[in-house]
Amino acid sequence: MSDLLTQAEYQAIAQDLDFPRTAFIDGKYRAGSGATFMTINPATGKDLAEISGCNTADVDFAVSKAREAFEQGHWSKRHPSERKDVLIRLCKLITRNRRELAVMESLDSGKPILDCETIDVPETIHCIKWHAEAIDKIYDQTSPTGDDAISMIVREPIGVVGAVLPWNFPLMMLAWKIGPALAAGCSVIVKPAEQTSLTALRVAELAHEAGVPRGVLQVLPGDGPSVGEPLGLHMDVDMVSFTGSTETGKRFLRYAADSNLKKVVLECGGKNPAVVFDDAEHLDHVAEHVVNAAFWNAGQNCSATSRLIVHKSVKAPLMERIEARLRDWKVGDPLDPGTHIGALIDAEHCKKVRGFLDKADQGEGAFVFPVIYDVSKDDPKARDEIFGPVLCVIETASNDEAIEIANQTDYGLAASVFTANTRQAIRAARDIRAGTVTVNCYGEGDIATPFGGYKQSGFGGRDNGIHAHDQFTELKTIWIDLSDPTSGDHVG
Ligand SMILES: NC(=O)C1=CN([C@@H]2O[C@H](COP(=O)(O)OP(=O)(O)OC[C@H]3O[C@@H](n4cnc5c(N)ncnc54)[C@H](O)[C@@H]3O)[C@@H](O)[C@H]2O)C=CC1
Numbered sequence: 001m002s003d004l005l006t007q008a009e010y011q012a013i014a015q016d017l018d019f020p021r022t023a024f025i026d027g028k029y030r031a032g033s034g035a036t037f038m039t040i041n042p043a044t045g046k047d048l049a050e051i052s053g054c055n056t057a058d059v060d061f062a063v064s065k066a067r068e069a070f071e072q073g074h075w076s077k078r079h080p081s082e083r084k085d086v087l088i089r090l091c092k093l094i095t096r097n098r099r100e101l102a103v104m105e106s107l108d109s110g111k112p113i114l115d116c117e118t119i120d121v122p123e124t125i126h127c128i129k130w131h132a133e134a135i136d137k138i139y140d141q142t143s144p145t146g147d148d149a150i151s152m153i154v155r156e157p158i159g160v161v162g163a164v165l166p167w168n169f170p171l172m173m174l175a176w177k178i179g180p181a182l183a184a185g186c187s188v189i190v191k192p193a194e195q196t197s198l199t200a201l202r203v204a205e206l207a208h209e210a211g212v213p214r215g216v217l218q219v220l221p222g223d224g225p226s227v228g229e230p231l232g233l234h235m236d237v238d239m240v241s242f243t244g245s246t247e248t249g250k251r252f253l254r255y256a257a258d259s260n261l262k263k264v265v266l267e268c269g270g271k272n273p274a275v276v277f278d279d280a281e282h283l284d285h286v287a288e289h290v291v292n293a294a295f296w297n298a299g300q301n302c303s304a305t306s307r308l309i310v311h312k313s314v315k316a317p318l319m320e321r322i323e324a325r326l327r328d329w330k331v332g333d334p335l336d337p338g339t340h341i342g343a344l345i346d347a348e349h350c351k352k353v354r355g356f357l358d359k360a361d362q363g364e365g366a367f368v369f370p371v372i373y374d375v376s377k378d379d380p381k382a383r384d385e386i387f388g389p390v391l392c393v394i395e396t397a398s399n400d401e402a403i404e405i406a407n408q409t410d411y412g413l414a415a416s417v418f419t420a421n422t423r424q425a426i427r428a429a430r431d432i433r434a435g436t437v438t439v440n441c442y443g444e445g446d447i448a449t450p451f452g453g454y455k456q457s458g459f460g461g462r463d464n465g466i467h468a469h470d471q472f473t474e475l476k477t478i479w480i481d482l483s484d485p486t487s488g489d490h491v492g
């Protein structure tokens with residue numbers, strides 16, 4: 001915190017930024033063959049940079065370069081400790097350029113600079129470093145065999161990976177994908193969300209400077225139909241790792257079915273409950289977690305708490321505390337280090353979010369003030385992913401009913417439960433169908449814990465932890481016959 005600059009100092013950095021404007025393909029910036037598009041500062045509505053977009057021809061070219069690099073083996077077959085060294089050099093370069101990246105991220109996404117400086121950039125570095133440091137410590141295995149054979153189970157990099165990213169955490173989601181994929185030895189083609197291409201392009205340049213060979217990390221800006229779809233349908237892409245809406249996630253399953261059955265890993269939406277039982281203690285602490293969980297990043301977070309399911313006996317004192325805390329959350333200029341809630345990502349998303357709000361709560365321009373609604377469990381606000389600073393409160397008469405309501409959703413990404421009773425906490429954690437359940441706190445776990453969803457929140461694997469490494473590798477069995485072929489008891 002003490003390291004933060006003033007609003008004027010951030011504005012001065014913003015003035016001097018040199019934005020990347022083209023794709024990063026085969027080790028250099030080069031113009032795409034698609035339509036150019038403007039990347040906009042959502043907080044001001046003003047143009048930041050005109051980006052040269054990509055299309056199918058660029059995807060084909062990038063995939064051929066990614067495949068060439070993979071087969072040459074300068075990265076994929078390099079000793080894991082050497083890949084580690086290069087990725088750690090990349091982390092040092094990101095650290096050296098952290099201020100530029102934080103301001104670029106804030107300008108392009110509308111995120112508060114406070115978050116970019118203290119969460120997005122440091123977590124990006126931490127994630128890439130964690131996977132880099134893990135990669136030369138992962139052992140392959142042997143399986144139990146008889147004396148006449150040995151069977152090795154080895155993991156190999158899956159090959160050419162398409163990483164299709166959302167706009168809500170442009171740097172962090174980049175790191176969640178490229179950290180484990182590059183550490184494993186894959187070649188990665190990143191498609192950033194069209195709203196937020198800048199920091200991914202800059203990181204690709206830094207990766208090249210750090211020693212990641214040409215073709216191993218490429219970034220292709222453009223919209224879904226121009227770049228995401230040809231990547232998803234490409235016959236020579238081995239895997240797509242996607243984070244974004246459930247609807248687009250399902251498209252990638254269709255693309256895989258219509259092409260080469262590439263592996264697809266999806267991290268999609270959520271309608272995540274915080275369940276507060278009748279015996280919940282320390283309501284100040286509960287309120288702190290609920291406010292952070294619901295309103296951080298303006299609620300544009302797949303794991304945001306968007307439903308507060310609270311027992312009627314504790315509802316009034318808890319809501320009083322939540323509302324008091326929320327009064328301290330400043331909404332406004334993302335480059336002001338005192339701001340907690342910046343701009344929503346774009347006009348289209350603002351329209352979607354406002355469509356759920358009562359007229360008096362709709363705010364102006366790109367800014368939506370945090371809002372809390374008492375709703376029934378069947379209200380559309382309590383059912384649909386709003387992806388804005390909106391918390392729906394559902395009162396319950398019993399703890400069992402609370403769990404039932406928590407599970408009444410097509411999603412299953414994250415949940416939290418607040419109770420003083422350990423048995424009840426663990427019972428609830430077991431009973432809620434979600435990929436992450438936190439007890440007496442809210443969080444996504446950390447880099448060592450897998451992150452992903454049940455039901456329509458996820459498919460095919462998990463981000464983070466060693467489980468992410470598993471995503472980007474294929475399992476191979478190598479079976480070696482040790483029997484003496486001349487002995488007569490050889491079984492083949
Ligand atoms: N992590 C999450 O759970 C996220 C959820 N969302 C949800 O999705 C809603 C819509 O936001 P969008 O930006 O439209 O999300 P989206 O899921 O459409 O976009 C995510 C990525 O997929 C790409 N994409 C879009 N259409 C595609 C297509 N036809 N083929 C291939 N790639 C495609 C986009 O260009 C972007 O890179 C939000 O309101 C929010 O509810 C949005 C972003 C992240």
Ligand code: BAL
Nearest residue numbers: 166168243301302303
């Ligand atoms: N919160 C991590 C992933 C996401 O929101 O897209």
